[in-house]
Amino acid sequence: MLRCEAVGKRYGGGRWVLRDVDMEVSGGDVLAVVGGNGSGKSTLLRILAGLSRPTTGSVSGRPPRIGYVPDRFTAPDRISSLSYLTHLGRIRGMSASAARTRGDHLLERLSLVGGRNAALRTLSKGNAQKVALAQALLVPPDLLVLDEPWSGLDASAHGVLAEFIGEVAAQGGAVVFTDHREAITETHAGGAYVLGDGRVTPHGGRHTGGRLPMVELVLAAPPAGTPPIEVDWSGTPGVVDSARRGGEIVLRVAREHADAVLLTALRHRWSVVSLTGAADEAGFRGGAGRAVR
Amino acid sequence: MIALVRYMSTVLLLSQRYLAPLLLFLGLVAVLTSSDTGPLTATYASVAGALLPCSVWLTTALVGLEDQPHRSIVVVSAGSRLRVLLATVGTATLWCLLLTAAGLVLPLMLGAHSPAPADLVLGTAAQLTCAFTGMAVGLVCSRLVFRRQGYALVLALLLLLAVLLGDGVSPVRTMLTHLQDAPDSSAALVPTSLMLAAATGLLATAAAVTQAITRRKA
Missing domain, CATH: 3.30.70 (Alpha-Beta Plaits)
Known part of the structure; x- marks a missing residue:
């Protein structure tokens, strides 16, 4: 599905954040990108999501429906979480009522604390992260890109997040996520890429594209x-x-x-x-x- | 596109960042046109001039509402950066149209005038010329292009000065001098429409430049 060939990235005349990255993501894959702070994980994910253009190399086969969860979710000031999800659903082409129902359902599953009609900025980091996650799943994505999705989420939301990842993969979508903790990537991913020095190496994992039954x-x-x-x-x-x-x-x-x-x-x-x-x-x-x- | 404009308008409305430029505009219009009994052609020319800085402010405020991670989500949801930029322009136009409506009606309430249809058409065209030029300046000086708001502010003020004083290059300057000398509104309609077209071209150019810079920076 999605193919990166010899992708390199630098901002302006700065150092190369990524160099010669080759990666292939197919439907049903759950892939982890592992690396330390500042190793270029977020940049790679932004390139996969189509937010950033590689300086060199090419990315092809990007699917139309992409869900993206940034590492830091800073909400627009005063809109409520449910209204935010309704608006984003409409932007994705859903009807207002369908978007509202879907958003409500997702927040229910993630057990959002703080009220879905409260302004987003009053939510705690973890609860804001849940809203960020919900917006990426309003329509079943063909490619779900998650930047450190586990950080800030409580234990019960961890389980729900794993369920979401499983559901997307089961519906033929691909999931790519980052985390700096190997334990998490090993339990959740079907395969992993390790980022270091701007280069990517495939790493262990069960490259079967599925989950352990x-x-x-x-x-x-x-x-x-x-x-x-x-x-x-x-x-x-x-x-x-x-x-x-x-x-x-x-x-x-x-x-x-x-x-x-x-x-x-x-x-x-x-x-x-x-x-x-x-x-x-x-x-x-x-x-x-x-x-x- | 409608969903995007709705969303951006809601966010702008809730943030209350529209209030300062709106009040500035209403204040300027009140000062410039109260107890004014002259021809409406000149009155609407000054109202249009007042809209110029307000549209710059409104546009930068609108773009500045969203920081990068949040804009990324909107871009991924909408499917392309260009669509989001066009929706930003659309939302700014919508809000400038509201200001234009206020700018048309207020002088009639504050002064003694007998408006003809030609006056109203001219007033709309003149204000939109300034609004589009202001939006062009606002886009180029927005957060999309400048991370540092100080530089953006200085550049915006310089560009505003250039647009107001630049003889022969700026549609605003050409239009305003022309309107001061025009005998009546119907005579000024054709040259003003030409300037409106020029301002639309300017806005399109500014949007293209902004898009190119945002893509490069991303």
């Missing part, structure tokens, strides 16, 4: 009979994350280990509350959860 397993003590035996879930192979929610234990298990984990649970007299396929993400949707010892 995961299973979410919810266990509880059986309603009657003997109580189950405690298991060290975080030490069980395949368990990526475990948390306690009320009386239930929520496990996130890699697909290939799901059967073994399920068998262990049943052997220890746990009762299965639910078993669902899930996207590859680190945090839980509900967010609240202590690790099970």
Whole structure:
């Protein structure tokens, strides 16, 4: 889909921020761009989003519908978040009511605190970041460009963001994001590019363009009979994350280990509350959860 | 495009940054035309002159409302930088039309005149000539071109002076001198329309220059 060939960028007569960058982004890809502060991540994303023109080289195949979330979202003074989303939806060609409904739905999912009719500038950094995220998803994007989307978001919004990324990729859109924390990029991206010295090198990752299939397993003590035996879930192979929610234990298990984990649970007299396929993400949707010892 | 203009107008309205140029314009019109009983041709010439600095101010204020990350979002949403720039010009034109309407009506209320249709047409054309020229200056001196507002202000004042005093080069200067000498409004209509066309050309050039510079800087 999107192809960068020998892209270089410098501002005025300054140093080269990017040099000889070759990159290819196809539909369904989730790619991370990793690099330190000032390594040119934002510049690369601005070039991908079509906001900046490369000094040398070329970018081709940019899709029409792009969602862009800048690293710093400074809102226009006094407009309310819902009205802002409605206006931006209209600019993208939606009807006012459709834009309003969609914006409302997105803010609901991101659980915006501070009121959707309050002026944007009264929102905290994290909540403003949620509005920035919502505006990029008003129409399902073919290319979603996120500049440090995790910074400022709380734990529950992390989960929702991972869901959004999964949904865009599932609909055939490509996602490119930056972060300086390797842990985050490894859990969320299908592939990664490392930026250093203005040059880009592909880095590890599962270059399959997809997400790891995961299973979410919810266990509880059986309603009657003997109580189950405690298991060290975080030490069980395949368990990526475990948390306690009320009386239930929520496990996130890699697909290939799901059967073994399920068998262990049943052997220890746990009762299965639910078993669902899930996207590859680190945090839980509900967010609240202590690790099970 | 309509959605963009609506959005920009809303942001401008909520920011209240339109208020200073609006009040300046109303004040200037009140001072220049109160208890004026002369021919409307000269009256509208001075009103048009008053609109010039106000349209510069309004345009720079409108562009200055959005900082870079926020403008990036609008540009990505709209699909192209050019579309956003054209919408900016459209929004500025819309607001200048509101000022023009005030500039047409106020002198009639403040002084003793008997307006003919030709007077009103001339008043509109003269004010729009100044508004377009002012918007051209405003675009070139806006945040899109200058990061540093101090330089932009100095350049804007210099350009305003040049436009007001530059004999033979500026449509505003040519039009204003012509209107002072014109016997009546209907006689001045054709030369004023020519100057309006020249001012439109100037605005188009300024928009093209701004677009080229923004693209280079991005």
